Amino acid sequence: MPHVRVDPGKCQGHARCLVFAPEIFDLDDEGYSFVPEEHRHREQMTEDLRLAVANCPERAIVVKED
Ligand code: SF4
Known part of the structure; x- marks a missing residue:
């Protein structure tokens, strides 16, 4: 199963991720x-x-398989 997180060291706060995946x-x-x-x-x-x-x-979005 995929596990998703945001790398806080890379995120610059554009919020583009929320536009595409507001549920996540x-x-x-x-x-x-x-x-x-x-x-x-x-x-x-x-x-x-x-x-x-x-x-x-x-x-900044990291997706890894568990
Ligand atoms: S798109 Fe989302 S995860 Fe990527 S840098 Fe911008 S706010 Fe951070």
Whole structure:
């Protein structure tokens, strides 16, 4: 199962990930993206997540298979 997170060292807060996958990503109080715990483990790779990864200018979204 894919596991998704945002690398806080790379995220610049464009929020493009939220445009493509609002069900997965959220913004913290400073405007940086993160994935809430309950959304980290995905059943499968979905198109919204694929688009978010492809459109993150900082390549900050990390998807790993568990
Ligand atoms: S698009 Fe990438 S860099 Fe921008 S907020 Fe989302 S994860 Fe962070």
